[in-house]
Amino acid sequence: MNNQEQFKEHREHAIVVVLGDIGHSPRMCYHALSLANHGVHVHLVGYRNSMPHKRIVSHPNISLVPMNPPPDRFSKEWPAALSLLLKFVWIFFMLFYTLLVKTNRRVSLVVLQNPPGIPSMLVCYMISYIKWAYLVIDWHNYTFSMLNTNFRLDEPSVRKSGVLKGYVKMASIWEGFWGQRANWNLCVSHAMREDLLKRWNVHAVTLYDKPPEWNFKLLSIEEQHNFHRTLLEMDAFKPYWEERSLYSRDPELENSTEITKFTHRDESGVARLRTSRPLLLVSSTSWTEDEDFGILLDALKEYETHAHITANYAEKSRLPDLYVVITGKGPQKEYYLERISRMHFQHARILTAWLAAEDYPKMLACADLGVSLHTSTSGLDLPMKVVDMFGCSIPVLAKRFPAIGELVIDGVNGRLFDKESDLKQSLIELATGFPNFSESLDKLKASLRFERQPTWDEQWDASFWPLVQSLFLPSIREFKRWERFNNDENDQ
Structure with a gap:
């Protein structure tokens, strides 16, 4: 076994769990990427209905671990109360098996998105206990409030099922119970942090969502023009983005070589925003x-x-x-x-x-x-x-x-x-x-x-990384030592 293989065998591992589509869970993907950039190998667990950004997929320290969602027939063919029970059983066993068998046996950290928190909070607590890992719950919202809205229990015109009302009440108790047992809690707003403390005596750290600077950023006019040209090649956009028979009516377009509804390239080859867009x-x-x-x-x-x-x-x-x-x-x-x-x-x-x-x-x-x-x-x-x-x-x-x-x-x-x-x-x-x-x-x-705003990386490094850094310090030092050794080897 060479040095690189030895390091991979003994480096720290973390699990990031999203009980939803990984590709449409950007915050959890950013958690995974931030941990991976610090040398931690991350198992990103969730439903793989769509692919996350290529930066996530191609990162050598991130492994996507797909999990099968409950069958659609649970919701379509059964009453709501029975459907909830079937989904609970399905998710419990599927998630427990996935986290126990398909992730590394040595794990230092489990990060769970809530909602949904039923039964994932219980499963992740069990896995963190079995694997001697710290459990972090990242509160995006509340499971009970989403269920209350989905079942429309606050609407006077809707007949309220006692079973569903009881389930929502149980969900609230469930979230508070497991939130108190997590090692750390994160949340997305100060208002939520205060409510978590008041409602369940759950202490949380506010980690605001921020866009990563490598993904959401300003584009130059040249880049905008090229993107508008790309949209012209898509069937859904072409009828809207294509410019038709306006050359004679708009002096701005005279001698332009490339034209969209929003941009044009003038005779000197410079991309410009149209003044009549x-x-x-x-x-x-x-x-x-x-x-x-x-x-x-x-x-x-x-x-x-x-x-x-x-x-x-x-x-x-x-x-x-x-x-x-x-x-x-x-x-x-x-x-x-x-x-x-x-x-x-x-x-x-x-x-x-x-x-x-x-x-x-x-x-x-x-x-x-x-x-x-x-x-x-x-x-x-x-x-x-x-x-x-x-x-x-x-x-x-x-x-x-x-x-x-x-x-x-x-x-x-x-x-x-x-x-x-x-x-x-x-x-x-x-x-x-x-x-x-x-x-x-x-x-x-x-x-x-x-007015410059802090980036995701800056805020994550300031708010969350100090909490978990101590878990990974020995492996981080080894990772940096291996990196230096590998760089020296490549230079020779």
Whole structure:
């Protein structure tokens, strides 16, 4: 066995568990990457419905450990109460087997995402006990609050099942019980940290979501133009992004060699933003009940009316055409797609699309404004989509809820709204005069671009790494010693 193989045999291992699609669990992927960059080998466990970013997949210190989700028929063919029982049994045995058998026998750390926490909190506690590992629970929200919303137990019109109400109450007790038994707890907001302490006497450290600088960032105009050209090759985007028969009407396009709705390459070969481009609005949604997407559609109706009225106004007072790109998957998507199909706008175009993990950050970086309809089932978590938009310096119109003020500062990096009329008013105010005379929008963009925020790596190293560093110190020293030895060997 050579030196490299000996090191791999004895280095430290960690398990990062997400009881969901790994590819759509960015925070847990970032945990895995941060640990891996410190020389820890990470087993990233979860459902493999979609692939995470290639930086995660290709990292030599990260191993993806797929786990089979419960069959769909549990939800489709059985009553809710029985379905919950079947899922509990399935997940318990599948997760226990996966963590016990498919991960290294020597593990120092288990990091679990909550929610969902049933039965994963119990399973991860058992595994951490068996493998002598520290257990960390990363609180993104509450399992009980999500169940309460999913079962619509707060709605007077819904007949309340005693079994389901009891299950939700049990979930709350369950979360508090296992949260107290974790070695460390992390959470996504100060409001959640205070609530964890008050509700269950669970002490947590706030680790805000931050976009990694290698993924969500500003793009140059050249990079934006190239991405718009890439979208022209996609069937879903081509009808919207392709420029048609405007060459004679727009002097700006004379002698241009490459043209999209938003950019063009002039005769000298320089990529430029078009001065007559539409405003690009982006929104990412899970198409669930905690995001009332009808608010945005109703606001777009009002925008269409005002855009039609101002069509012949001077440019400073005119509303631009609006291109709305909506990404995401979820249970209510078909319902809203049917609503969208009945909306015939001249000045607002709505496109629902699924973007690859590498393309989504580029779309955000090309956008002018973002919308978040997330309200949180607990009122305490913060939407990752807004974090990503801020990473690309995109101002956000965000639905108001208790914790959102920790992320969106009204009038500084975005606007907050309570109802459709508020969203419409902010959208019209920011869009008026775009792109040449939109001072309010430009001010929000400037605030994001010139006020530097800490990166994920900086915050993770400051907040979480000091907690767990002592677990790995001997192996970290050995890792650095092996790295130096390997580098010296390569130089010879």
